[in-house]
Amino acid sequence: MCSSGDTARMRAAVVTTPGGPEVLEIMEVPDPVPGPDEIRVRVTHSACNRADIMQRLGGYPDPVQRSHNILGLEYAGFVESVGERVTRWSVGDRVMGIEAGGCNAELVVTHERMALAVPDSLADDEMAAIPEVFITAWDALVAQGSLSAGRWALVHAGGSGVGTASIQIARAIGARIAVTCSARKADACRDLGADLVLERSPADWASQLRDAVPDGVDVVLDVVGGDEVDRNLKVVRTQGTIMQVGLLGGATASVSTGLLLTKRIHWIGTTLRNRPLEQKIAAVQRFAAEMMPLIANGTLRPVVDTTFALDDIADAHRHMEADANVGKILLRM
């Protein structure tokens, strides 16, 4: 075993009282201790995600019991120590991955089969821009949504981390992709290779999309919900799939169930965070087989918007809430 003892402590971004960015504290908390099948990672970079805002506000608790309420869904760094049954990793290996929380910290503990090897081609700061958004986009569009060559995807928030990952993945597998975004992010989405860039609501993107893709899109990846739900039902093809990945537009919606029925639509809710370990490992391992080669050879590139020091995490959250970023907002430990 590799416990550092009860007294060893690390720095981490902790929420003790729900609220705005100002409630975020950098605290010294006990080092996490790896179990026999786990590795402990010295984190060099982590990142911010929308789910962190919800957790900060008290609405999206970390499903894992930890000593403190530490933010952070992804990490990149190197293996600092290994549990006694670990066979895949050695101390010093460069790794990255997703966790249900606790990653905005100097140390993270993870099951050895949850970690991804970092290709030599990626710089230290870039690798933290990969795990959450590329796994989320690939899992929703490809693994669950069955997006494949020739088919059309629609992805809302094309300039977001998940959006920029989606554009690249769709192009890499021979699919076509339409995105919605604010006008200021349109050029960035085009530069990444989006086939169709639509101004987001209240602009009438649905009519434009139906004109361009009259038979409807095969897969929708939606982080908004709310009023977009009915538009998704209108633009998806018969037997198409809508992946509900987020609900920035609210947790209820008035829905044309008649469209769902007659078009035989599959509407699927999905999160990575709440899955049991075996499902997370299955997703990560399939992602490793299908997407990591394309990350290693540069076909898929991390899109970094800004990097903040961990001490400036409140500013990082303010930047995220201003919705001005294209791609990832990173944290440097």
Next chain:
Amino acid sequence: MCSSGDTARMRAAVVTTPGGPEVLEIMEVPDPVPGPDEIRVRVTHSACNRADIMQRLGGYPDPVQRSHNILGLEYAGFVESVGERVTRWSVGDRVMGIEAGGCNAELVVTHERMALAVPDSLADDEMAAIPEVFITAWDALVAQGSLSAGRWALVHAGGSGVGTASIQIARAIGARIAVTCSARKADACRDLGADLVLERSPADWASQLRDAVPDGVDVVLDVVGGDEVDRNLKVVRTQGTIMQVGLLGGATASVSTGLLLTKRIHWIGTTLRNRPLEQKIAAVQRFAAEMMPLIANGTLRPVVDTTFALDDIADAHRHMEADANVGKILLRM
């Protein structure tokens, strides 16, 4: 070829003006002519389905172009003639099956791979009580909903044709089933083998079901929609599936998308009628392999409520609209 000539005519139940049961007319219309891969069936019995009411009201048109707007989604009878490329059937074979319309008639034309052989154990009138409801229930619960041994189904309208088929199918494959129904149909549902019989809304069936199945049901088959949608989302387990088969409660609904997302629910709209031929054949052939042996040996039994003569189809519709039936309402040609 086996055309009977331009002048041959058959009797059929036709809608010329949308409206109540009184608009139904028994007319002489041209005999349908089989194509080279099709058979023509002399119908001995057909049946009534909820979709017929919608078609009668003008809201659910038959997707197939026919000489007249003939009701009827299923037939049973014997092969009267065969197209020149037909290999599976001979004149006189007993067959049954589903079509997109046109079955409340003396003759029906169908692709040879769409027809099911009728087991000797079934009487002529019984066989018309099989196709639509058993294929619908099996396709929704098992083929799409992945119901399997040990798992729980919830089926609304347990006393309906689809409901009585669902109860039997669930029991036959080792699954457990809860149904909602009106109080007067509860005993019939219990007698068929439902594990849990719940009084339908406005009774608080959802709370009773959650008490009985705290982890939630695996698959919901819902013909209602409307206010039942949110209750379905509440009682289905994490990663469970809701099959939306009908919308008797209305074509819109206010939906807790937050539940859909956090429970990672699959909500799937489904109809048999609007599918392309290849998908219908695939469903029928898999049904033949998996369910017909259980129909042949008596494990699954047709549930006949009443049989009307074709001339009395208006009375049959009135009976269906009164929602007093348990099982199928048949038509005798």
